[in-house]
Amino acid sequence: MGLYIGLDIGTTSTKAFLYDEKGSIRGGSQAAYPLLVPEAGRAEQRPEALLDAVCDAIAGAMHDAGAAKGEISAVGISAAMHSLMAVDGKGNPLTPLITWADNRSIRQANELRRGAEGERLYRATGTPIHPMSPLTKLLWLRSREPKLFEQAAKFISFKEYLLHKLFGRYALDVSIASATGMLDLNTLTWNQSTLQLTSLAPERLGEIVPITERFEGMDRMLAERMGLHPDTPWIAGASDGALANVGVGALERGETAVTIGTSGAVRSFAKHPVTDVEGRTFCYAFEPERWLIGGPTNNGGIALRWYLEQFVIDKEEGETGDLKEKEALDRIVQLADSVPPGSEGLLFLPYLSGERAPYWNADARGTYFGATLHHGRAHFGRATMEGVLFAVRTVADALETLGGESQTLWASGGFAKSEIWTQMLADLSGTRVVVPDTYEASAFGAAAVAMKADGAISDYQDLKAGIEILRTHEPDLQRFYTYEHYYSLFKRVYKQLEPVFPEIAKLQRGTGVKHEDESGDDVLFPSPEESNES
Incomplete structure (x- = not known):
């Protein structure tokens, strides 16, 4: 049996875990980095620091598991959504990595929301108009940095930056692409209206691939740093939110994942794309018959x-x-x-x-x-x-109007460690709450996608039976x-x-008061060094 690495690239740290084909953890490690908030509304990271963290986390996980290079069957990637950076023709960063927490595009977002165009874009892309969105960040960059905007060869997320460093491809999975506010839900290609709005040709954005896309021929120096064989395949994976649902086993209608770490989110899968008449929820692509619908809340x-x-x-x-x-x-x-x-x-x-x-x-x-x-x-x-x-x-409640009533809430994140708080959720919602013993749900979900792409499992349901339930709360x-x-x-x-x-x-x-949003990492209280927060 081979081993699979689930890599979870979050807002304040990157985590890597090794799993066998039954989903049991063999070892893990993490590497932290700061969220840079030099002024109100600004929230950035150094892409080089994240790349170093990926290498360190995987190397640490390999060492912790005592795994040999040849034992790794594939690496699956989970990544935070809504990041954006500009690069030149050689792939060198022209800007820091602008995170979802950056609010500098609030004026552009408000202008879009007030007009009919904002509603049309939401219907077409499934992404609510908000400063978190790379779409509004691009509009802000074009307005504030016109020379840089014209000089940039590409505008990419961190996942694209990583895959370009490893394999020479600016590729992003449909899940991450869907969260940019620029992916057309019907065609799964870059939406023409958003391209016109931002004055971008498709070539200046990344290559959209399925979540099971396979990458081979790793950069040998980076492979050596991570302790991996250069022939180890990597699988595109998806967003951290979608993979958290996979990781806890919330896969079917009526199964809703509630994650409360520093921030929070409520998510479920639907069999077809669904948007909300009031624009309250997101709808992101994942697989042909699994679309992620839900919403994030800043304050968990x-x-x-x-x-x-x-x-x-x-x-x-x-x-x-x-x-x-x-x-x-x-x-x-x-x-x-x-x-x-x-x-x-x-x-x-x-x-x-x-x-x-x-x-x-x-x-x-x-x-x-x-x-x-x-x-x-x-x-x-x-x-x-x-x-x-x-x-x-x-x-x-907004989600239930789209996908039907939730029979079960699957709890994860730091709040799930508190029996009092999870019982409170059951009482307040009137719904059964299940707390699975899934350690690092997004990383496990990334490994599950790698297993599916590699043929080790036919569907994520194959792993669900192995997820132990810690406790159940009835309202x-x-x-x-x-x-x-x-x-x-x-x-x-x-x-x-x-x-x-x-x-x-x-x-x-x-008065200069800072109000940065908080990250969605699955920790209740990150250390002050790790948290500004997102």
Whole structure:
């Protein structure tokens, strides 16, 4: 039996894991890098740093597993979506890697959203108009850096940069291409309207390939750095979101993946492309009968981390000053569990970093609503946790209008480590929650695609039976009915505040306050060195 490497290139680190054909982990490693945020709204990375991290993570995983070069059957790639960089004719970077967290194209996004063209583009591409999108980033670059825009040979994602370094091909899979806002859902080619809008010829973008595309003939120096044989094939793979669904086994209708790491996402597969009449959700290509539909939310575990750092961990005072973050998390979760559902009338809108789905409102801001003298630390802690889940539910509700009601929610990410928080999700949503024992879901999904491309499995269902279930939560119906009242109020409070969010956001920008979005890595609290966040 051969071994397969699942490579997961995230916002703050790259992880590599070796799996056998049954999906068991043989070894793994990761390498971190910073997200560069030199000014408000700007979020970039050095592509060379990510390339080094890929090499280091794979080399570390090979060493950890004690694997020989000839044992690796294939490498599958998972990568974060929405990155963009310009390169010259020799493949040298002309810009840093602009990440999805970069908000400098907010004006271009707002202009598109206000016009009929934005709605048409969403229908055609399945990608909501938002500053995260490479489409709006290209419009911003053309406006702000016209000379560079004209001189650039190509505009690519990090996956294309990596595959060009390894194999001399600027290739990107349909999953990553679909998240650019420029892939036509019907033809799976670059959409003509977006090409005209950006003034780009297709040759200045990457080569679109299936997720099972095979690459061979690796650069020998890079192969040596990674400890791989140069003949080791690589498989294109897909986006981290789609592969997380594969990794947890959320493959069929009615199976919805809820991932809450630093940020969050709700995703499921559909058999055909589906867009939302209100533009609340994305629709990304994956395979002919598997299309990823769902939505990301900016504020997951980062909201609870913010609460802990600002209001629980006091580094200047005695006991709490020495309190470790994990202990602080356990303490506030236990305190929160002592408060009844609804936090006795305290609501939290968790939009500390603006919001993507379902509102796509970069100006949204965080709000505690209903606070009285009665409310203490435990109430605010529970309200923060509930607010994150209310935001997740707004995405799940939008998704259900497209793909039918979810019978099961598959939980992953840092929040899934907390039984209290996952039970809260079951109660708040009124849906069974399953927590699978899938370590690093996106990496496992990448390895699964490599196995399928290599013929080791016929479908991802072949691996699902081997995924162990850690626990299952059934909803408490009495709590669910309570939450229904608070959830209705949560949505109404947002709608009431929506008209004034732009005004407070403008005032904050005028004072230099930074509001970067958070990354979607599957960690609850990344270290300060790793997190700005996305």
